[in-house]
Amino acid sequence: MTNVAINETHRQQTAQLDVPPRLLMGPGPSNAHPRVLQALGMRQVGHLDPCFIELMNEVQSLLKYAWQTENPTTIPVSATGSAAMEATLANTVEPGDVVLVGVNGYFGHRMMDMAGRYGADVRRIDKPWGEVFSLDELKAGLEEHRPKVLGLVHAETSTGACQPLEGVGDLCREYDCLLLADTVTSLGGLPLFLDEWGVDMAYSGSQKCLSCPPGISPFTLGARAVEKLNQREKKVPNWYLDMSMVGKYWGSERTYHHTAPINMIYGFREALRLIAEEGLAERWARHQTNAELMWEGLASLGMECYVERQHRLPSLITVRIPDGVDGKAITQQFLKDFNIEIGNGLGELAGKAWRIGLMGFNSRPENVHMVLDAFKYTLNR
Amino acid sequence: MTNVAINETHRQQTAQLDVPPRLLMGPGPSNAHPRVLQALGMRQVGHLDPCFIELMNEVQSLLKYAWQTENPTTIPVSATGSAAMEATLANTVEPGDVVLVGVNGYFGHRMMDMAGRYGADVRRIDKPWGEVFSLDELKAGLEEHRPKVLGLVHAETSTGACQPLEGVGDLCREYDCLLLADTVTSLGGLPLFLDEWGVDMAYSGSQKCLSCPPGISPFTLGARAVEKLNQREKKVPNWYLDMSMVGKYWGSERTYHHTAPINMIYGFREALRLIAEEGLAERWARHQTNAELMWEGLASLGMECYVERQHRLPSLITVRIPDGVDGKAITQQFLKDFNIEIGNGLGELAGKAWRIGLMGFNSRPENVHMVLDAFKYTLNR
Known part of the structure; x- marks a missing residue:
């Protein structure tokens, strides 16, 4: 067929696909249904x-x-x-x-x-x-x-x-x-x-x-x-x-x-x-309800949303990083100790806010509670 | 939330996903492993x-x-x-x-x-x-x-x-x-x-x-x-x-x-x-072997490849449509009677040739035999 020798350098041994069971509560991707x-x-x-x-x-x-x-x-x-x-x-x-x-x-x-x-x-x-x-x-x-x-x-x-x-x-x-x-x-x-x-x-x-x-x-x-x-x-x-x-x-x-x-x-x-199947009205209401649960929970932890209430998205919530807290260290701890991904700030909000997604299948009360618990634990509140 | 009424026109009832078990022997996609x-x-x-x-x-x-x-x-x-x-x-x-x-x-x-x-x-x-x-x-x-x-x-x-x-x-x-x-x-x-x-x-x-x-x-x-x-x-x-x-x-x-x-x-x-895992040399040899099996089988049915032998791809074979045969009717019969997809000619080869893929996972002897049998049956050879 050919006289060229096959280069085996990149014939890497790899393991069967396996990834940690992350709960994706950042700006996306969110977990697929x-x-x-x-x-x-x-x-x-x-x-x-x-x-x-x-x-x-x-x-x-x-x-x-x-x-x-x-x-x-x-x-x-x-x-x-x-x-x-x-x-x-x-x-x-x-x-x-x-x-x-x-x-x-x-x-x-x-x-x-x-x-x-x-x-x-x-x-x-x-x-x-x-x-x-x-x-x-x-x-x-x-x-x-x-x-x-x-x-x-x-x-x-x-x-x-x-x-x-x-x-x-x-x-x-x-x-x-x-x-x-x-x-x-x-x-x-x-x-x-x-x-x-x-x-x-x-x-x-x-x-x-x-x-x-x-x-x-x-x-x-x-x-x-x-x-x-x-x-x-x-x-x-x-x-x-x-x-x-x-x-x-x-x-x-x-x-x-x-x-x-x-x-x-x-x-x-x-x-x-x-x-x-769910219906748009029901789906929109579910997103709104779970977002409100999150907003209230964050407030009860003394945390503050970045956007004023009337213009807040129910699907993506930006939360101010409290003074003196290393935002990236917390997102890494979320990943390590809870298998939860939340997002760091992007652009002008880098270092100033976290981004929490409540999207589609992931917009569920138990996920709200898990994220709030993780904040309680990592921020000692 | 909003006063606009939701339009239900396109809220279509759809069945659970199910598709026929096609053997994809055309120009691609081929069946995934x-x-x-x-x-x-x-x-x-x-x-x-x-x-x-x-x-x-x-x-x-x-x-x-x-x-x-x-x-x-x-x-x-x-x-x-x-x-x-x-x-x-x-x-x-x-x-x-x-x-x-x-x-x-x-x-x-x-x-x-x-x-x-x-x-x-x-x-x-x-x-x-x-x-x-x-x-x-x-x-x-x-x-x-x-x-x-x-x-x-x-x-x-x-x-x-x-x-x-x-x-x-x-x-x-x-x-x-x-x-x-x-x-x-x-x-x-x-x-x-x-x-x-x-x-x-x-x-x-x-x-x-x-x-x-x-x-x-x-x-x-x-x-x-x-x-x-x-x-x-x-x-x-x-x-x-x-x-x-x-x-x-x-x-x-x-x-x-x-x-x-x-x-x-x-x-x-x-x-x-x-x-x-398979190795490039083994994989290339497999494609070549199965292509040769197909070429011989087609020849034994009196069918002719479009490309001369030394320049033929092992992965995609173009076969001349015999005189008097409606190429598209045959590909439709392949789909209907055998659940096999082969390709019609594209561009200048439209109406002149079929395209048969023997690609990756699908490059296997049993698939060669199935395609040849389907030709035998549909072309009465």
């Missing part, structure tokens, strides 16, 4: 198999329910949430378009970085991390910058703040601007009405309130965004995320573009089925 | 968990063995093979760079499409589908076009032809050009020596000879390619695939970029462990 993990291991079929096409239809329908949208272009992107984020911008931004980003946390910065790579004239409006924009502030931003796209983070995973979106869609229509919403940490965890709120494009992650492992990500384009995509002068400068082609695989044509991540779609479908 | 499916369902840990970092090290080492490379930048991309393909071009091509693509099948076209989106001055050399380029032909192409990158498809999944790469790396160095190789259908199935052959960048898929589901994809950059990336004037115009950032997560810094697809990495690691 057991039924989702089971679905992941189902035997494969081809990505153009008639039975797989049927599963695709179901996934699209269930995702529309979760997001409360009628957008035909509602699909999972074959990669993690950041790719779906990039897909929204890659498809709709043309060089020179003004993109206005509301920056009040880490992911606003990421949106700016991405938009810049697609040639956007990127502008920003700012609020301190942990705060949110008022309608008046957004209106002033639209008036000043006259953007083609306004990007907002509905649920800022870095700060734990929930940006209200009611009324923003109307404002954007007034200024002939598309509304882009990051719903990574809100989809499946708190009230979200894409169509009612006039959101034109949105993305999310699978590994937060959907309780599916990372590797696939919800994506949707409304009619106004699709129109902008269709009127592009040049090809989308990103082949993998080009919705004029991906959309044909998920559309009625079912034309091959790239091989769909079959097993991730199995798991994703199961995660969406769980939402349909 | 049972141990890989089992690994997929392992409980999650965080993407920055110390125990996950250890798994990442193992994955990188085992992937280097499979590809026979010492490249430090050898990682899985968090998406399917087409994204890893795009990553090679996105990171190394700057606007105006001449990229020369050897087009002798469908995936050469895709490489041209992608390179064009990154502003390359795309040139092509052509061979009829199913044939391969000689060193002299490649030298003439380099002489005429003086490209910065030469892209070749080592294993053309659309034609079943294997492009010899021995000597091409030396030629590329002579012309100060990077060699890019598509190894989607060769990695783990046939002799492949990236470093020995002087391949500067390569990508592959998980769902072919690695017997892992699609959704994660091998990617590697050699020193010369990394140098070109480091000398870029502008940011990589693709955030998700920007290796100057992704490389820091997989490098010693382990800096957060995007959330890694934890469970897909579990499965991918198991697939690579299976290669290390």
Whole structure:
């Protein structure tokens, strides 16, 4: 066959897969629902198999329910949430378009970085991390910058703040601007009405309130965004995320573009089925109830949430690190003594706050109690 | 919480996941190894968990063995093979760079499409589908076009032809050009020596000879390619695939970029462990032996392979559709009567050939016999 000698250097001996039974109470990934993990291991079929096409239809329908949208272009992107984020911008931004980003946390910065790579004239409006924009502030931003796209983070995973979106869609229509919403940490965890709120494009992650492992990500384009995509002068400068082609695989044509991540779609479908079974109203209420339990428990330990109550996410809670406490040492102790992962602060909140997730399957009272007990123990309270 | 009524239209009733037990003998995905499916369902840990970092090290080492490379930048991309393909071009091509693509099948076209989106001055050399380029032909192409990158498809999944790469790396160095190789259908199935052959960048898929589901994809950059990336004037115009950032997560810094697809990495690691256990020499020999069994069996049924013997891939066999036979009707009958998936022709081979995969776990004598029996039955031979 060949005369080249095989190099054995990297033929490493490795052990059978085994990992500690972590309780993932950080900013994500959160633990997948057991039924989702089971679905992941189902035997494969081809990505153009008639039975797989049927599963695709179901996934699209269930995702529309979760997001409360009628957008035909509602699909999972074959990669993690950041790719779906990039897909929204890659498809709709043309060089020179003004993109206005509301920056009040880490992911606003990421949106700016991405938009810049697609040639956007990127502008920003700012609020301190942990705060949110008022309608008046957004209106002033639209008036000043006259953007083609306004990007907002509905649920800022870095700060734990929930940006209200009611009324923003109307404002954007007034200024002939598309509304882009990051719903990574809100989809499946708190009230979200894409169509009612006039959101034109949105993305999310699978590994937060959907309780599916990372590797696939919800994506949707409304009619106004699709129109902008269709009127592009040049090809989308990103082949993998080009919705004029991906959309044909998920559309009625079912034309091959790239091989769909079959097993991730199995798991994703199961995660969406769980939402349909529970019902959105019940699911949102469960997240809210458990978040309130956590807020009260933290207060009774003398700990303080970073975000003021009316704008707090139920899915991601930022807690101030008490004076004199080494935040990272505590997260390491959580991992070591309790097998619990909570998150360190990111960006401006590094060293100032911990991030606690109460997402999807993990939003349960017993998990709240375990996290509170771990704080009691590690902080001697 | 909110006064908006929840729209129940898409709250679809769906059945528990179940799919037919297909034998996937087409161009991919091929069936995952049972141990890989089992690994997929392992409980999650965080993407920055110390125990996950250890798994990442193992994955990188085992992937280097499979590809026979010492490249430090050898990682899985968090998406399917087409994204890893795009990553090679996105990171190394700057606007105006001449990229020369050897087009002798469908995936050469895709490489041209992608390179064009990154502003390359795309040139092509052509061979009829199913044939391969000689060193002299490649030298003439380099002489005429003086490209910065030469892209070749080592294993053309659309034609079943294997492009010899021995000597091409030396030629590329002579012309100060990077060699890019598509190894989607060769990695783990046939002799492949990236470093020995002087391949500067390569990508592959998980769902072919690695017997892992699609959704994660091998990617590697050699020193010369990394140098070109480091000398870029502008940011990589693709955030998700920007290796100057992704490389820091997989490098010693382990800096957060995007959330890694934890469970897909579990499965991918198991697939690579299976290669290390079997050994490359044994694995390549197994693929060759089973391919020869298939070739002989097809010949004894009076059927003809599309590619001449010396350039045939052992992993993907293209078979001419006999005159008067409706190729698609036969593939449908395979699915219906045998639960076997084989592939229809793609591009120029549509309607002219079937595509039969003998990849990874599926490259077994009993599968060869089953496919041959199905042909006997459906073609009345």
